[in-house]
Amino acid sequence: MPARLDTSWSPFVGVIYGVREIGSPEYRYVGLTTKTVSRRRAEHWKAVTHRRRTPFTDWLATAEDQESVSFVPLELVMSDDLDDLGVAEQRWVQRLRQDGHRLLNLTEGGLGPRGYVWSEEQRRAAGERARGRKHPRPLRGEDNPMWGRKHSDEQKARWSESRRGSNAGAANPNHGRFGPEHPAFGRVVSPETRALLSEQKMGEKNPNFGKSASADTRAKMSAARKGKPMPSSRRSAHTRHHTNKGVVSDACQYCIDDNSEE
Numbered sequence: 111m112p113a114r115l116d117t118s119w120s121p122f123v124g125v126i127y128g129v130r131e132i133g134s135p136e137y138r139y140v141g142l143t144t145k146t147v148s149r150r151r152a153e154h155w156k157a158v159t160h161r162r163r164t165p166f167t168d169w170l171a172t173a174e175d176q177e178s179v180s181f182v183p184l185e186l187v188m189s190d191d192l193d194d195l196g197v198a199e200q201r202w203v204q205r206l207r208q209d210g211h212r213l214l215n216l217t218e219g220g221l222g223p224r225g226y227v228w229s230e231e232q233r234r235a236a237g238e239r240a241r242g243r244k245h246p247r248p249l250r251g252e253d254n255p256m257w258g259r260k261h262s263d264e265q266k267a268r269w270s271e272s273r274r275g276s277n278a279g280a281a282n283p284n285h286g287r288f289g290p291e292h293p294a295f296g297r298v299v300s301p302e303t304r305a306l307l308s309e310q311k312m313g314e315k316n317p318n319f320g321k322s323a324s325a326d327t328r329a330k331m332s333a334a335r336k337g338k339p340m341p342s343s344r345r346s347a348h349t350r351h352h353t354n355k356g357v358v359s360d361a362c363q364y365c366i367d368d369n370s371e372e
């Protein structure tokens with residue numbers, strides 16, 4: 111019978127665990143949990159099933175089966191302070207890396223922000239791993255664990271709350287990246303895709319369909335435009351006052367261009 115740790119007598123904040131292939135001395139991942147290692151282990155495998163993409167889940171996915179990977183408790187952290195758990199994880203990540211273990215952790219551990227930006231190298235490596243991989247069949251329809259079920263409003267509210275601001279401002283990985291620095295720079299959307307996107311927000315499908323802005327909002331929009339010549343460009347003036355109204359003006363360069371094309 112496995113020995114059970116009696117934690118009732120002292121403050122216990124969580125466990126640091128390491129992950130390695132059975133028979134290999136090399137750890138490939140270090141994690142922390144405030145629950146049990148076996149529960150955390152199940153969550154990691156679930157992430158693989160749901161094809162969440164991290165170097166660690168990619169590595170787990172290459173394992174023959176779940177039994178060939180072991181989740182080893184490294185340290186029981188006795189404390190009443192959650193931060194101590196994070197500090198212990200950092201210590202383990204650092205120690206194992208120093209000892210040459212090729213950890214797949216994306217961060218240096220700890221309880222700080224878990225967000226990270228993939229380096230070009232990591233991106234390429236993930237691409238290499240993905241190429242030629244036989245994906246399990248997509249979790250569609252009845253195969254999907256959420257089939258016929260719905261997340262509760264409470265759960266959705268919790269998720270929404272936990273995500274709030276996580277992608278805003280400086281927290282956004284693309285914050286302050288402009289021009290060639292931005293991942294979408296130079297991306298061209300095909301006419302088919304553009305038509306599809308357009309179709310998806312037309313008429314009743316538009317989230318603003320049939321709505322009008324409140325007096326408050328209108329006042330704000332008006333204040334923001336105050337002092338700026340409107341419309342903001344000759345091009346849009348042409349569209350609004352000529353194209354949309356069927357008017358042709360000799361004084362408008364765009365009208366002249368349009369006419370000379372025909």
Ligand SMILES: [Zn+2]
Pocket residue numbers: 347348349352353358359362363364365366
């Ligand atoms: Zn015009």
